[in-house]
Amino acid sequence: MGKVLCFGELLFRISLDAEGSWLKKNNVPFYMGGAELNVATALALWDVPVEYFTALPDNYMSAQIGSHLKDKNIGSDKIYYHGDRIGLYILSKGADLKNDSLIYDRAYSAFAELRTGMIDWDRVLDGVSWFHFSAICPAINQNVADVCKEALIAASAKNITISIDLNYRSKLWKYGKSPEQIIPELVSYCDLVMGNIWAAETMLGIPVEDGLHNIAQRDNYLQAALKTSKYITQNNPKCKTVANTFRFDTNGGITYYTSLYTNGDYYNTTDYAAAKIVNKVGSGDCFMAGLIYGFYNKRSPAEVLEFATAAAFDKLFLEGDATSRTSEEIKNTIAQ
Secondary structure (H helix, E strand, O other): OOEEEEEOOOEEEEEEOOOOHHHHHOOOOEEEEOHHHHHHHHHHHOOOOEEEEOEEOOOHHHHHHHHHHHHOOEEOOOOEEOOOOOEEEEEEOOOOOOOOOOEEEOOOOOOOOOOOOOOOHHHHOOOEEEEEEEOOHHHOOHHHHHHHHHHHHHHHHOOOEEEEEOOOOOOOOOOOOOHHHHHHHHHOOOOEEEEOHHHHHHHHOOOOOOOHHHHOOHHHHHHHHHHHHHHHHHHOOOOOEEEEEEEEEEOOEEEEEEEEEEOOEEEEOOOEEEOOOOOOOOHHHHHHHHHHHHHHOOOOHHHHHHHHHHHHHHHOOOOOOOOOOOHHHHHHHHHO
16 A cells, blocks of 8 residues: 545644633644644554645745654655745634634635646655545635646546545635535545535535424434435445534534445444533544545444544544544544
8 A cells, every 4th residue: 555645735723712811821822733734643643654745835934844744754755845824723722613713814825826737746646545635725716726636637547545525614715616616526536525414515515404403313414414425426436435424512512423335335323422522623634534544454344434433532632633642542442
């Protein structure tokens, strides 16, 4: 097996406390992440050979970032250096990325300034057997969406497995195109699609039954996910696997479960629940990493789903954007 390559924008996250004490303390925690980097970080921690490909300005800070990634066993030699800045976003501690507490500052970043024809994909994809990206990338602007398509064409020509996380960020799609105009074509190149039924509705135009959320029953949600999964695979012949997550807030706590449709078989997990969590950022990325980890290591679908779900749920109790748990620590939580 070759390496996994994760492609996306590296971001700094500024984490403000909800009470505003950061103003009095003159101290603001920040974290380095980005959806695809979070996946790469988890895979490296779980001993999967992984590279991270992004665009950064050619300066001393970027050199430090590259060294930091190498220290984490994440290949960074293929990073494209150009432009003037790194993107960032501000999010209140404990808030959701879909929350009003989210503020983006990503315009004119090195990644946002990518254009087709800039990247030597033969070099970038050399030694790669799995290419991963998320729907956040094409949400930035049309040029980056075109770069994503360019990458997928190149990866497909090399018979590289391709996965996408249908991350929907309403505050990004501001360049005159809706997700439904961009994402279906990109999904047509993918072997594995991860998301949820509502993201599939928004980005792929697959309708969710009216009133489903009012019923709020697990079996109904799982049947909706099965229907969505079948639609995706039937309309995208290359796609053989679709994973769905369900995460519901319950009076400050959370209920979480997932499903996996692969090669015509359907799996789902038991409910995970907690009265209180620490951090919502990166849980979905951890689930995605768990899927790649399981399939890369040729685990059974049931084992893949169990590991990915346990890893994602555990991430809800960790600070930072990416998991810090080893694969053995996660497996031990499953065994308990």
